[in-house]
Amino acid sequence: MLKTSRLFPLLGFALITLHSCTSSGSSxxxxxxxxxxxxxxxxxxxxxxxxxxxxxxxxxxxxxxxxxxxxxxxxxxxxxxxxxxxxxxxxxxxxxxxxxxxxxxxxxxxxxxxxxxxxxxxxxxxxxxxYDFSAEATASAVYTSESLSYRLDTMATGMEIPWGMAFLPNGDMLITDRNGAFYRLPKGSRQLQKIAGAPEVLAQGQGGLLDVALHPDFAKNNLIYLSYSAFKKEGDQTLSTTAVMRAKLDSNKLTDQKVIFEAQPWARTRHHYGSRLEFGRDGLLYVSVGDRGQHHENAQTIERAPGKVHRIKDDGAIPADNPFVNEKGAIASIWTIGNRNIQGMTIHPSTGAIWTNEHGPRGGDEVNIAEKSKNYGWPVISYGINYNGTVLTELTKKEGMEQPLWYWVPSIAPSGMAFVTGGRYKGWEGDLLVGSLRFQFLSKLKMDGEKIVSEEKLLKNIGRVRDVKMGPDGYIYVAVESPGTIYRVVPVE
Missing domain, CATH: 1.10.760.10 (Cytochrome c-like domain)
Structure with a gap:
């Protein structure tokens, strides 16, 4: 018999444990x-x-x-x-x-x-x-970091895999659940409200209803954006891709839905959708698309959308100053290339730069700044190896390819990310928070200007941290899988 210590919940992606899935689309x-x-x-x-x-x-x-x-x-x-x-x-x-x-x-x-x-x-x-993995048991603890103590308030439970969060101007929260459900959590309430009209998704593997973002002028136009795994039938195969829908939020329903982005080509795979959304200070929407598990075919060519960050207008149109807009055969929405699977994206509060994190294979998870036309190297350079232990590439550096600002070996499987703003968290101001799916903690990366100098692991064994956001009330909010729960991080005097 195994000698076991306390167990914590694990949610794999599309490996052996595909959750609530059918086998359509497998070869x-x-x-x-x-x-x-x-x-x-x-x-x-x-x-x-x-x-x-x-x-x-x-x-x-x-x-x-x-x-x-x-x-x-x-x-x-x-x-x-x-x-x-x-x-x-x-x-x-x-x-x-x-x-x-x-x-x-x-x-x-x-x-x-x-x-x-x-x-x-x-x-x-x-x-x-x-074992009992109740949110109440987790929230009863007091945690201590290098500079402050804190506890967790349980804000909402009952979701399967909360994937993305966004805050409305009135303090309500929008939450996507990877199984396709879309929720509103009213300010001051702990009761989720279902929002009708979300897109139909392929909730298989890493796919489903993924990120959510507000239009910069949401207070005037009520527009929101949802990224998700769209699907279609082609013969006896089910193909999928990363897509973005724009819609108007009318109370607890979506209207005027319009698909404004689809990553070409569609694929039979069920993983590496990427799918983070962020509006830049330029008013344009940045969309991450993973390599769909086909890195050699996708990541290093501008003729295919996967393995990139894309930049589009709020209606899906292409900005005239995108780097490859005049290149023959290029996908005109491409902003960066050579990305494996970006599942974290946020804006630097001072510079306005778009910061990202992305999954490596075995090792080589990265933090980068997504800059115009830059090549981030995947799969030509990497600090990781193949999952089966074989060598992926002998190179970690190459001229013309960017080096990460920070990388993890072994991989932590990074997820959502946010900079700490405001004054509630003494000693954390300006630091970068990154969720870990693999090790089930919240990584706090200490910043010195735009340089990452050290890491502290918070909320160890909390569960698979899927997203992290700064709320309009100045608190940190963390979305955790199994059980699907939203926590608020509250400093303790």
Missing amino acids: ASTTDANAQTVAQTSVQEVALSETQLEKARTNYASYCSGCHGEQMEAFTDRKWKHGNTAENLFAAIKHGYPEEGMPAFEQAFTDQEITALVAYIQEGIQNVKQ
């Missing part, structure tokens, strides 16, 4: 191969020796934790798209589901190592059931 060859393996392979549940346990734990930490969380014991009891029997897990680990983001590990592990890893995972699934 026939991969699916058939895995089904055949399940049928032909008899994988016995095994009791691990201490040596086997340590090896399985090491393999999990080295190869799996970048997507599924640092501790195997953190596996939560979820709906498993491809099943959680020993045979199901063995097939998924060995052959993968590449179009869903799950790589094959048959070159990295022997069958015996996969069998031990399967037993390790299944033990974690069983053990997690005895």
Whole structure:
């Protein structure tokens, strides 16, 4: 039996644990191969020796934790798209589901190592059931940082995966749930209100209803913007892409919906949508689009939209000063290239620059400033390696490609980000906050001007931090997965 400590909830992306998904869009060859393996392979549940346990734990930490969380014991009891029997897990680990983001590990592990890893995972699934992950239990703690103590107020619960937050001028909060639900949280209330009229989404893998942003003149026009995984049928395949819808918020319904952006080409994969939204001080909308798991085809060419930051007008039109607008064959909305999967974007409060963070593979998560026409190197340069341990690239630097302002090895799987503004948090003023999906904490990056000088980890083991925002009341708000909860960070005297 495994020796376990306290368990914390884990939500992977499109790997073995695809939440509440169907298998539409998977490649026939991969699916058939895995089904055949399940049928032909008899994988016995095994009791691990201490040596086997340590090896399985090491393999999990080295190869799996970048997507599924640092501790195997953190596996939560979820709906498993491809099943959680020993045979199901063995097939998924060995052959993968590449179009869903799950790589094959048959070159990295022997069958015996996969069998031990399967037993390790299944033990974690069983053990997690005895723990309480209530928001009330988390919020009862007092946390201490290097400069202040703080607690958490539970602002809203009951969501599945709260992905994006935005504040209305009256203090109400808008919240997207990756499963497709869209909510308003009225100021002073703890009761979510459903907003009708959100786009239909492909809630599979990393896809769903993603970010939300307000028009800079929202007080006059009531316009909001939603990014999401749009989908369409093409023959017997379901294709998807990162899209942006503009709509008018009328009480608790959306009207005048218009799709103003779709990243071309559409793909069969279910991951790396990117999908953060931010209006710059130039009044233009910046949109991140991940490489869709097809980095060699997408990230380094201006003829394809994935693996980029895009810059568009509020109606989807192309600004005349975009860097590639006059290049033959180019996607005219492109602002930057060579990005893997940007899931954090914010504006520097002093300079107005667009700051981003993006996922590396195994290692090499980055913080950058998204500047006109710059190439951020993916996949030519990287501080990470492939998930299966093979070398992705020998290069970490190359002329004409930008170096990150900060990078993480190992990967933390960064999410939403925000600069600390106002005077509520003594000693944190001007620092950069970044959520961690993998390690389940809030990273506070100490700033010296525009230079990142150190990191402090806040809210350790809070759960997978999906987004962080500064509210109009001067408080920090944090969206956490499993259970889907919005917290407010409150300093304690």
